[in-house]
Amino acid sequence: MDTTASDSGVTPPPAGLFGQWLGGLGSREHEAALRLLSLIEPQGSMVSVKSLANGRYVYASSGMDMLFDKGEAQIVGSTDNDLMRADEVVAMRRAEQSVLAQRGMVLSEHKLELGGRRREFTVTRAPIGTEYLMALWTERTEERHRESHLQRALQQIEQQQKALEQLRRDLQKGSGRDDVSGLYLRAQFDDQLLREIDLSTREHREFALVMIAIDASPTKMGELGAEAQQRMLEGVGRMLRANTRAMDAACRVGEERFAVLLSGVGLATAHARMEQLRRQCMAQIVVLNGEDLGLSLSLGVASFPHTASRQEDLLAASEAAVLEAQRRGGNQVVLASIPFAVLS
Numbered sequence: 514m515d516t517t518a519s520d521s522g523v524t525p526p527p528a529g530l531f532g533q534w535l536g537g538l539g540s541r542e543h544e545a546a547l548r549l550l551s552l553i554e555p556q557g558s559m560v561s562v563k564s565l566a567n568g569r570y571v572y573a574s575s576g577m578d579m580l581f582d583k584g585e586a587q588i589v590g591s592t593d594n595d596l597m598r599a600d601e602v603v604a605m606r607r608a609e610q611s612v613l614a615q616r617g618m619v620l621s622e623h624k625l626e627l628g629g630r631r632r633e634f635t636v637t638r639a640p641i642g643t644e645y646l647m648a649l650w651t652e653r654t655e656e657r658h659r660e661s662h663l664q665r666a667l668q669q670i671e672q673q674q675k676a677l678e679q680l681r682r683d684l685q686k687g688s689g690r691d692d693v694s695g696l697y698l699r700a701q702f703d704d705q706l707l708r709e710i711d712l713s714t715r716e717h718r719e720f721a722l723v724m725i726a727i728d729a730s731p732t733k734m735g736e737l738g739a740e741a742q743q744r745m746l747e748g749v750g751r752m753l754r755a756n757t758r759a760m761d762a763a764c765r766v767g768e769e770r771f772a773v774l775l776s777g778v779g780l781a782t783a784h785a786r787m788e789q790l791r792r793q794c795m796a797q798i799v800v801l802n803g804e805d806l807g808l809s810l811s812l813g814v815a816s817f818p819h820t821a822s823r824q825e826d827l828l829a830a831s832e833a834a835v836l837e838a839q840r841r842g843g844n845q846v847v848l849a850s851i852p853f854a855v856l857s
Contacts, residue, residue: 559650561588562641565613568592571645580650582628601625609646612638622653633657664803671800678747691765693743694750702764702772709762709774710824713817721783721816724831725749725771728809728843741801748799748808756790772831780816780848787812787846795844811838815849 559576563569573588581588581596593602601623608621618639625632637649691698697705709720727745749771753763762774775783791810799806813834821827830849838847 561648561650563609563646563648565640565644565646577650580627598626608636608638612640612646616640667798667800667805668803670798671803674744674747674800691750693746694765694771695747695754696750696771697762697764699764699766702762702766702774705762705764705774706824706827709776710817710827712776718777719779719816719819721775721778721780721814722827722831723773723775723783723787724813724815724828724835725753725773726811726835726839727769728811728839741806744799744801744806745808748797748806749810752790752794752797752808756786756793780814780819780851783814783816784846784848787814791844791846809844811835811843812846813838813849814846819851820849821852 559580560572560574561570561577562572564571569592570589577588583591583596588596593605597605604621604623608619608623611621612619618637620635620637623634623636625634632652632654635651635653637651639647641647690696706722712718713720727749729745746765746769750765753771753773757763757773757775760776762776764772764774766772775786778786791812794808794810797808799808813831813836815821815827815831815834817827820830834847834849838845841847
């Protein structure tokens with residue numbers, strides 16, 4: 514018994530000149546081409562094929578007739594002038610000329626007024642020999658709307674952040690804190706570290722020192738510009754102020770270096786808290802000109818007295834740990850190594 518094309522699962526060949534062209538292929542190539550065409554529309558795209566000789570469509574997948582609100586018979590045989598406005602036709606021709614000049618695949622963006630609604634598409638074109646031009650159409654209208662809504666939301670967040678940061682600066686004037694991040698300065702950090710060492714020595718308890726660095730390289734930070742750098746520093750300040758206790762000390766100790774003293778906290782607890790901070794940091798939105806800059810930190814955790822029992826050694830250990838976190842690619846929490854005494 515004979516098996517028809519539909520029984521075998523192969524899409525019937527398209528009608529018209531393009532169908533004749535497909536029919537001229539070898540049997541395997543013909544079947545492969547038909548199967549490929551049948552897979553395209555379920556993925557949300559449409560295909561058209563245009564004759565280079567007269568600019569008329571010789572093939573259009575089923576979604577194209579819905580796109581232009583015409584039956585297939587009206588799409589096949591039509592030109593862009595029959596389907597689109599004059600300015601849209603000019604944009605189409607410009608894109609097609611680029612394909613012919615390059616003799617390769619070219620992607621372009623198009624906006625069409627269809628049914629009283631402005632719709633946006635990406636169209637990928639490629640020549641088929643010297644006679645036809647195939648185009649893969651993918652609609653981006655809803656995606657562009659979502660991007661527009663996100664852009665407006667980010668702009669609102671940016672305005673709110675600017676207003677809150679200005680209010681914070683006004684309230685903390687004369688408090689001895691860093692104007693940009695709102696954190697304690699290096700002098701207060703050094704005093705607090707000495708007090709914490711003295712208190713922990715007398716009461717035989719631990720505390721943790723965390724060194725923090727913004728992951729962006731100095732080159733990238735320079736490229737971002739002064740305003741972007743300020744936004745990043747403000748973002749770190751917000752994160753640290755919101756995630757440290759009153760008894761802790763969060764400080765800005767360098768241009769792009771921060772430190773946190775976690776009073777009465779051991780190494781394991783400090784690591785868990787900083788890992789939580791790292792995850793929260795990834796969700797932090799830092800906005801400039803409607804764009805999320807992204808914020809990623811490297812953190813090095815040391816403890817007193819297990820990592821080191823002297824101020825300079827503790828600082829060196831935490832600095833080595835944060836450098837190791839950066840060496841591993843950033844966005845990590847690294848524990849400082851604990852020295853082991855060798856018994857003679």
